[in-house]
Each structure stands twice: as C-alpha cells, then as structure tokens.
Amino acid sequence: MHSGVEFFTIFRTSSMLKSKYAFRKPVFSASQCRLFSNPTFRRTPLYRWDSKSQDRPPFSFKLPTSILFFSSVSTFVYIHSFTDNSILLDTGEKPGVPVEELSKHLTLKDGVWVVINGEVYDLSEFIAVHPGGAKIVLHCAGKDASDIFNKFHAKDVFEKFLSEDAHLGPLIGEAEKAEDITNSGDEEERQERIKNKPPINSVYNISDFEHISKEILTPNAWAYYSSAADDEFSLRENHYAYSRIFFHPKVLTDVQNVDISTEMLGSKVDAPFYCSAAAQARLGHPDGEISIARGCGRENIIQMISSSSSNTFDEILDAARPDQPQWFQLYVLPDRSFSYKMIDKCKLRGIKGIFVTVDTALLGRREKDMRFRMFDNDNDDLETESLAKEKDPIMSFKDPGLTWDDIRKFKQATDIPIVIKGVQRVDDVLLAIENNIDGVVLSNHGGRQLDFSRAPIEVLADVNKVLKQKNLENKIEIYIDGGVRRGSDVIKALCLGAKGVGLGRAFLYANSCYGEKGVVKAIRMLKEEMTLDMKLLGVSNISQLTPELLDLRRLQGGSHHSDHLYNSAYEPLTPAKFLDE
Numbered sequence: 001m002h003s004g005v006e007f008f009t010i011f012r013t014s015s016m017l018k019s020k021y022a023f024r025k026p027v028f029s030a031s032q033c034r035l036f037s038n039p040t041f042r043r044t045p046l047y048r049w050d051s052k053s054q055d056r057p058p059f060s061f062k063l064p065t066s067i068l069f070f071s072s073v074s075t076f077v078y079i080h081s082f083t084d085n086s087i088l089l090d091t092g093e094k095p096g097v098p099v100e101e102l103s104k105h106l107t108l109k110d111g112v113w114v115v116i117n118g119e120v121y122d123l124s125e126f127i128a129v130h131p132g133g134a135k136i137v138l139h140c141a142g143k144d145a146s147d148i149f150n151k152f153h154a155k156d157v158f159e160k161f162l163s164e165d166a167h168l169g170p171l172i173g174e175a176e177k178a179e180d181i182t183n184s185g186d187e188e189e190r191q192e193r194i195k196n197k198p199p200i201n202s203v204y205n206i207s208d209f210e211h212i213s214k215e216i217l218t219p220n221a222w223a224y225y226s227s228a229a230d231d232e233f234s235l236r237e238n239h240y241a242y243s244r245i246f247f248h249p250k251v252l253t254d255v256q257n258v259d260i261s262t263e264m265l266g267s268k269v270d271a272p273f274y275c276s277a278a279a280q281a282r283l284g285h286p287d288g289e290i291s292i293a294r295g296c297g298r299e300n301i302i303q304m305i306s307s308s309s310s311n312t313f314d315e316i317l318d319a320a321r322p323d324q325p326q327w328f329q330l331y332v333l334p335d336r337s338f339s340y341k342m343i344d345k346c347k348l349r350g351i352k353g354i355f356v357t358v359d360t361a362l363l364g365r366r367e368k369d370m371r372f373r374m375f376d377n378d379n380d381d382l383e384t385e386s387l388a389k390e391k392d393p394i395m396s397f398k399d400p401g402l403t404w405d406d407i408r409k410f411k412q413a414t415d416i417p418i419v420i421k422g423v424q425r426v427d428d429v430l431l432a433i434e435n436n437i438d439g440v441v442l443s444n445h446g447g448r449q450l451d452f453s454r455a456p457i458e459v460l461a462d463v464n465k466v467l468k469q470k471n472l473e474n475k476i477e478i479y480i481d482g483g484v485r486r487g488s489d490v491i492k493a494l495c496l497g498a499k500g501v502g503l504g505r506a507f508l509y510a511n512s513c514y515g516e517k518g519v520v521k522a523i524r525m526l527k528e529e530m531t532l533d534m535k536l537l538g539v540s541n542i543s544q545l546t547p548e549l550l551d552l553r554r555l556q557g558g559s560h561h562s563d564h565l566y567n568s569a570y571e572p573l574t575p576a577k578f579l580d581e
Contacts, residue, residue, distance in 0.1 A: 094169030102175060106141040113168065115144040115175045120168040121158065136181060143178035144171075151180075152282050154312045190216065200514050200521055206485045207565035209509035209522065213284065214569055217512055221283035223371065225508050226571060228447035229364035234455070235447030236570065238483030240560035241455035245492050246551040250538030258531050259541045264500045265353040265417045265438065265477065267325035270300040271527050272542055273490050275519075276481045276502030277329030277355065277421075279308030284512025290319040292511050295519025297321040299527075304355060304502070307331040307342075317349050327353040329421065331360065332406065334399045343414050351416060355441060356407060359422025361400040364449040367573060408435055419479065424453055426466050432476060439477035439499070446482055446504055456482045457493060458556060464497035464547065473497060485566065487529025491537070494545040 097113075097120040105113035105122070112124045114137065123130075127137045140148065158166070194216045203209060214222060228235035262272040275296050282288035288310045289303075296303040297320050304327040305316050313328075320326060328351045332339050346354055411418045417438035423429055424444055432440050442460050444453040460480050467473040480493050481502030490501045503526075510518035534540070537549060 094167060096170050096172035097168050099171060099173030099175050102171065103142045107138075112137060112141045114140045114142075114178075115146065115171050116149045117146050118171055120171050121162065122166045122168055126158075126162060126166070139181055140178040142175070144175040145178045148178060148180050151286070152280075152310060154310050154315075156312050190218070197513065200517055203513075203518075203521060203525075205525065205565065206503075206506045206509075206522060207569055209506065209513050209518065210569040211565075212513045213509040214571065217284055221512075222571075223368045224280060224283060225505060225512075227366040227368035228451070229366060229449055230451035232447060232451065232573065234444050234451050234453050237455045238444065238447055238457075239485060239563070239566055240483075241457045241555065242483060242486075242489045242492060243560045243563060244554040244558045245457070246554070247488075247537055248549050248551055249536060250549070253538040253540070255535040255538060255540050257540060258534050260527065260530050260534065262500070262542050264302065264479075265327075265419070267302065267352050269302055269325065271523070271530065272494055272499070273484070273501045273503060273526060274302040274304060274327070275507045276504040277304040277306035277357075278504040278508050279306045280310045281508060281511055282310035284508055285515050287511075287515055289316045291516040292507055292519050293317075293319045293324075293326070295511070295516045295523065297324040298516075298520055299523040300324075301523050302327055302352075302500075304329050304353075305351075307357075313342075313345065314349070325352045327351060327355055329355045329357060331357055332399050332402050334401065336406070339410065340413060343410065343416070346416055347414055353417045353419055353438075354410070354414070355419045355421040356410060357421045357445075358402060358407075359424070359443070359445050359449050361402065364445070364451070366448055368571075404431065404435055407437060411435075411437065419477070422449075424456075424459060426459070426462050429463050429467070429476070429478070430470075430472075433472055437476065439479060441479040441481060441502065442498075443481045443502075456480045457489075457496070460493060460496045460498060461552060461555060467497065487526045487531075488533050490526065490530055491533055491545060492550060494542060495547055495550050497547075 102113050102115065102120060105111040108124060108127070111122050112127055114121055114123050123137055127134045130137050136148070197212055197216055198208070203212075213225070217225070260271050262269060264272070264274070275292060280288075281292060285291060289305065290311050293303050293305075293316050302325050303316075303320075305313065306329050308331070309316060317326065328342070328346050330339060330342060343354060407418065407420060419439035419441060420432060420437055421441040422443050422445060423432065423440040424442065429440055429442075442456040442463065444450065444456060447453075457480065460478065463478060464473070467475075467478075477499040478497055479500050479502060480498045481504060484490060484493075484501055484503050485506070493501045503522075506522060507519055510522040512518075514521065534545075539545060539549070
C-alpha cells in the first residue's frame with residue numbers, strides 16, 4: 001500500500017514517451033489515485049511541468065477529481081485511501097519477494113534488502129547517504145525495519161531519493177523484526193537523564209537548551225546537530241564574533257513602549273528573527289518539525305522548512321496555523337525538475353519565500369558526524385568507507401553546476417520572493433542586486449561547510465558599508481544566520497542592516513528538550529532579551545537600530561571574551577580510539 005498522493009497513467013508505447021522527457025516521479029501529495037487499463041500498457045507516473053523552463057517539456061497535464069480519459073491513451077483514474085506509513089515511491093506492479101529470498105541479501109556484496117511497511121527495498125546505494133549512518137541499515141538487512149524507519153524518516157524520503165528499481169515488491173511471508181539499536185548503549189542512563197532533566201521554567205537562555213540536549217540526545221543525534229566542518233573554527237568564530245561588538249547606548253529617550261515587530265519578505269511578524277532551516281528534527285524529538293511549526297505559529301515567528309525535514313512538507317504545513325507565514329529552503333539537485341516541482345508546490349501551499357542554498361557545491365567534512373556514519377571497527381571495506389565519506393548524510397544534496405543562471409530561471413518561474421542562502425562576500429551581494437534577487441542570507445552554513453570562512457556578522461559589517469556608499473541598501477533584503485545565542489546578537493545584526501536573523505541549532509535544541517513548549521520558550525526568551533536590551537540601548541522600535549549604536553573597533557582582528565556558557569556546551573573533536581577503549 002502507498003500513502004500520500006500518487007497519480008498513475010498507463011500509456012501505449014510511443015516515441016514521445018521515449019524522449020528525454022520520460023516521466024519519472026509523482027507530483028501530487030494530497031490524495032491518491034490508481035489506474036486500471038489494458039495490462040499490456042506500460043504503467044508510468046504522471047508528471048506535471050511548467051512550460052517556463054526550457055529543461056521541461058512544453059506541455060502540462062491537469063487531473064480532474066474523478067475519472068480521466070485522454071484520447072491518445074487509455075486511462076482510468078479513481079481516488080482511494082492509503083495507509084499513513086507508505087513512503088510514496090511509485091514502483092509499478094512488482095512481484096512479491098519471499099522471506100526466504102530476503103534472507104539471502106544481508107551484505108553490500110549480495111545486496112542490502114530491508115522490509116519497510118510491508119514492502120522490500122534494496123538499500124545498497126542508499127546506505128551511503130543514510131542520515132543515521134550505514135551501521136543501522138546493515139543491522140536491518142533481511143529484517144523488518146518499519147518501526148525504526150517510521151520513527152525517524154519523512155514518508156516521502158524514498159520517493160525523492162530511490163530509483164524505482166530499488167523497490168523490489170511486497171514481502172511474501174513474515175520477516176523478523178529488526179531490533180531498535182538507534183538508542184545508545186547506555187540507553188537506560190540516558191532515559192534517566194531525560195526523566196530528571198531541568199524543568200522548563202529553570203531554562204534562562206539558549207545555551208541552557210544546548211547543554212541539556214548534550215546530555216539527553218542519543219550520541220548520533222548530538223553528533224549530527226553539533227558537528228561542523230574540519231576543525232570547527234568557523235563554527236566557534238560565528239559566535240565569538242558577536243562578543244567583539246559593543247554598544248553605544250543613548251540615554252534620556254522615551255522607551256516606555258518598545259515594538260520589536262517587523263516585516264520580512266512582505267510578511268508581518270512579531271520579532272525580527274526566524275527559525276532557520278535545519279534538518280532531521282525527529283532525531284531529537286518524535287514530533288520533529290511539526291512541533292517547531294506549532295511553536296513558531298504560536299509566537300508569529302517564521303519557520304523556514306528544510307528540504308531535509310524529517311516530516312514531509314505537507315505535514316509541516318498542515319500543522320501550521322492558517323495565516324502562519326513559512327519559508328522553504330531549497331537544495332538544488334542536478335535534476336532541475338525536482339526544484340521546479342517544489343517551487344510549484346510552494347506556490348500551491350502559500351509559502352512566502354524560497355531560500356535557495358548556494359554554499360553546498362560539495363558537502364563539508366563534518367568529522368564528528370562522520371564517526372557515527374562509519375561502519376563497525378572490524379569492517380575493512382575501504383571502497384564502502386570511501387563511498388560513505390563521499391556522500392552527504394542528508395541525501396547527497398549537491399550540484400557543483402549551480403549558477404546565477406539557475407537562480408534567474410527560478411525567479412522567472414514564480415512570483416514568490418527568491419532569496420539565496422549562503423552568501424559570504426560583498427561582491428556576491430552586489431551580483432544578487434544586479435540579478436534582481438529579493439534577498440540574500442549571509443551564512444557559512446553554521447560552520448558546516450568551509451572551515452575558516454568568515455563569521456557572517458563580520459561580512460554583514462562590510463556589506464552594510466558598501467551598500468550605503470552605493471545607495472543600494474533598499475534594493476535587497478539582507479538576512480544573516482550563524483552563532484546567534486542572545487537577543488543582543490539579533491540587535492547587533494539589525495544595527496548593521498540585517499532585515500532578519502536566523503537561528504537553526506537553537507531551535508533544534510529547544511525542540512529536542514521540550515518539544516513545542518521548548519520552541520515557544522526559546523522565542524519568548526529572545527523577545528524578552530531584545531525588548532529589555534533595546535530599552536537599555538535607548539531605542540523603541542526596529543527602525544531606530546543603526547550602526548551608530550555599535551562600537552565595531554574590535555570586530556575585525558580583536559580578541560574575543562571567554563563565554564563560559566557557550567564553551568561548556570561545546571564538545572571538542574576527539575582523536576581516533578583504540579579498539580580496547
């Protein structure tokens with residue numbers, strides 16, 4: 001059985017369908033259809049394309065709500081219900097796989113076959129890009145891994161990243177249930193820490209969430225959330241740079257009423273910060289991105305939905321309030337049709353901004369996370385190890401061929417504001433203005449890409465100066481993320497011309513500790529810190545925040561002050577361990 005929505009058609013063989021526009025993946029996800037036709041016809045998923053792209057065929061199919069008939073193809077469609085646990089992969093009619101055959105495919109050499117929700121899949125290629133590492137997939141080989149899969153993964157993960165050939169058909173017989181080894185070896189101790197975690201009313205700052213998360217998350221979840229590139233200098237510098245900026249407060253100004261509300265990409269929000277895209281929220285909390293959406297909605301803060309969310313796009317949007325503004329972060333794959341499909345879906349679902357990540361031509365080397373994605377110590381398969389290192393743990397999102405031309409085409413394809421995320425130099429901001437891009441996010445991907453890339457707040461100071469010199473400050477919206485822990489950090493960025501400030505890990509940690517309540521708590525703390533600090537700074541609204549309120553003499557080249565709260569939660573890299581350690 002399949003869930004979500006898949007529209008299928010059965011076509012007679014034709015030269016048109018053998019062209020480069022051969023249909024590949026289903027488009028819709030609100031309801032499901034099944035076709036019945038002459039069994040000699042070929043069953044092919046129906047695609048819908050927008051004619052704006054030269055890379056897509058200049059025709060578009062639209063489905064009625066009941067029965068379809070095309071004069072050139074014999075097709076009958078009707079809507080029906082499916083189980084919630086399907087993974088939305090169109091695979092056509094496949095013969096069953098006997099459990100005896102399943103038991104023969106337990107290694108990379110023989111193929112890694114796994115049962116998920118009654119269907120058998122060959123995960124031999126997927127194993128190297130599995131977010132939780134290869135070990136767990138090998139552990140589940142020849143077994144039923146449904147409980148583990150549904151615990152962490154979005155329902156559409158295979159639809160996006162497995163070929164149709166990877167689906168082998170329904171299981172015939174009953175497979176052994178795979179033991180859930182996603183918990184740590186000291187799981188009993190971890191559960192005790194969760195039971196005795198600090199009450200939420202004892203949390204006073206964002207760093208508290210990080211400290212608690214370090215103690216209660218599974219080791220692989222903590223490694224994924226906290227890891228950064230190489231020696232993690234950029235990760236730490238992102239935060240430390242804020243400590244080199246001091247304030248020039250004004251006195252004797254009326255600050256009885258402070259308003260921190262603002263407008264970002266046309267959406268009115270209650271504060272000038274947002275939840276930046278961060279993947280795999282269900283590693284920390286079973287509700288995943290859904291509880292983040294609800295928490296942001298309660299406080300009228302924008303959530304940027306990640307392409308790598310552990311809940312589906314529709315699940316997250318359905319959890320939001322009717323008038324809640326949300327953005328979508330888009331990873332661009334070599335197959336551009338996926339990007340245009342998501343742009344169309346963003347339009348359909350009312351997304352207010354599309355943020356195209358542009359700093360992932362290749363993925364950074366994140367060694368903490370890599371240690372949890374490697375195989376067992378006694379596995380000496382260097383070829384497989386190389387494959388695992390080569391690919392990103394979150395679905396190998398990378399395309400070295402992404403250029404400004406793609407961004408221009410995306411902008412032409414939609415009236416949703418397009419923002420490029422991952423800009424790290426002034427010249428690229430100027431190019432974005434030349435290309436009429438709606439906004440940029442100054443970001444080094446939370447220090448997870450190029451180590452020793454500059455702290456975004458330093459780049460922002462340079463950008464602000466150049467845009468003012470060229471009278472371009474009103475031509476583009478500037479956003480920033482990375483290293484933010486306090487409301488004062490948000491204020492500093494706004495003084496330097498940022499329209500809004502993103503926090504990623506902060507909300508993952510808050511959600512991991514307390515779910516929706518943790519997200520709300522984090523937002524309210526930041527709001528309170530901003531309101532208090534703006535009063536002490538002598539300003540009453542966002543428009544009054546200017547560079548004159550900052551002392552920037554130490555920003556570039558100065559030494560930073562020790563931050564005990566931040567440093568206590570940071571976990572340094574460790575060397576390789578001996579077998580008896």
